[in-house]
Amino acid sequence: MSDVDLSGKVCMVTGATSGIGQAAAVALASAGAELVLVARSRERAERAVREIRDASGNDRIDVLLGDLSVQTDIRRVAAEFLDSGRPLHVLLNNAGVFMLQREETVDGLETTFAVNHLGYFLLTKLLLDRLLESAPARIVNVASGAHAYSGGRLDFDDLQSRGGYAAMKVYAKSKLANILFTRELARRVEGKGVTVNCLHPGMVGSNLATNNGFLGRLAMTLVRPFARSNEKGAETAVYLCVSDDVAEATGGYYYNCKQAWPKSFAQNDDDAARLWQESERLCSGSAAPAT
Numbered sequence: 279m280s281d282v283d284l285s286g287k288v289c290m291v292t293g294a295t296s297g298i299g300q301a302a303a304v305a306l307a308s309a310g311a312e313l314v315l316v317a318r319s320r321e322r323a324e325r326a327v328r329e330i331r332d333a334s335g336n337d338r339i340d341v342l343l344g345d346l347s348v349q350t351d352i353r354r355v356a357a358e359f360l361d362s363g364r365p366l367h368v369l370l371n372n373a374g375v376f377m378l379q380r381e382e383t384v385d386g387l388e389t390t391f392a393v394n395h396l397g398y399f400l401l402t403k404l405l406l407d408r409l410l411e412s413a414p415a416r417i418v419n420v421a422s423g424a425h426a427y428s429g430g431r432l433d434f435d436d437l438q439s440r441g442g443y444a445a446m447k448v449y450a451k452s453k454l455a456n457i458l459f460t461r462e463l464a465r466r467v468e469g470k471g472v473t474v475n476c477l478h479p480g481m482v483g484s485n486l487a488t489n490n491g492f493l494g495r496l497a498m499t500l501v502r503p504f505a506r507s508n509e510k511g512a513e514t515a516v517y518l519c520v521s522d523d524v525a526e527a528t529g530g531y532y533y534n535c536k537q538a539w540p541k542s543f544a545q546n547d548d549d550a551a552r553l554w555q556e557s558e559r560l561c562s563g564s565a566a567p568a569t
């Protein structure tokens with residue numbers, strides 16, 4: 279990383295107020311990138327900007343405020359960025375949640391699926407033309423090895439988990455969706471100068487799941503001694519964002535800065551294409567979600 283110079287490169291990072299995203303933002307800023315952080319809390323964003331600036335010595339850090347569970351926010355954030363006229367060389371989709379209880383967003387969508395998958399999908403789609411104009415550019419999606427616990431393929435008849443809610447399975451499905459989205463988007467932009475890859479960061483002692491009251495905080499306290507640091511957890515994401523090794527690589531799933539192979543149901547290109555269609559429908563804003 280020390281030999282990478284990102285001067286003049288604009289990198290957008292979601293979920294940089296904590297955990298893996300903040301550690302990745304420090305690494306990208308340290309390499310000289312101009313950062314655009316997407317965050318839902320002004321207070322947490324201001325703290326993160328201070329910490330990233332202090333750790334990197336780089337003060338070219340802007341914030342776009344928006345809640346990635348709210349589609350009007352995602353549209354506004356994207357519009358604000360596009361209106362700024364800036365290029366976009368790296369989009370790191372990282373913001374994510376683990377919800378012990380089923381909740382719905384203002385759009386009537388199950389929250390985990392909405393933030394972890396549709397948040398990536400809609401933001402990326404709205405910024406895609408700018409990424410293509412800025413080529414070479416990279417899209418990096420933080421997925422998870424937890425996709426293995428999804429119980430198999432996505433259930434397209436119940437993407438909103440109305441027919442029963444098992445928190446780990448719902449989270450795993452959202453991370454499976456990240457991998458399928460990566461494959462389908464990589465196919466769609468192949469040969470156009472924009473690469474799309476995803477990764478498993480390892481088990482990281484971040485703030486994930488600590489939004490779930492005492493139980494969530496207890497779980498993370500117990501896990502933390504065995505977990506990676508945020509910096510270690512960010513390594514593969516940063517590698518995919520900047521390394522020459524993967525300048526041409528696309529559509530892949532990585533772990534520990536090496537290509538890895540997700541479960542066979544995460545390599546199902548029919549499901550990847552169907553998920554794209556369903557995601558377009560769920561982001562069309564025209565109808566209440568049926569599934």
Ligand SMILES: NC(=O)c1ccc[n+]([C@@H]2O[C@H](COP(=O)([O-])OP(=O)(O)OC[C@H]3O[C@@H](n4cnc5c(N)ncnc54)[C@H](OP(=O)(O)O)[C@@H]3O)[C@@H](O)[C@H]2O)c1
Pocket residue numbers: 292293294295296297298299316317318319322344345346347348372373374375393420421422423424478479480481482483484485486487
């Ligand atoms: N930790 C692990 O072991 C692990 C393993 C595999 C994959 N991952 C993935 O890694 C990614 C980062 O998670 P993390 O472990 O670093 O967790 P984290 O410390 O909880 O960070 C999550 C980030 O996402 C943001 N976020 C959550 N919901 C949002 C929303 N509705 N709108 C905007 N921002 C939102 C959070 O912002 P606030 O500060 O506002 O909450 C925070 O900045 C996630 O995609 C997660 O699925 C984590």
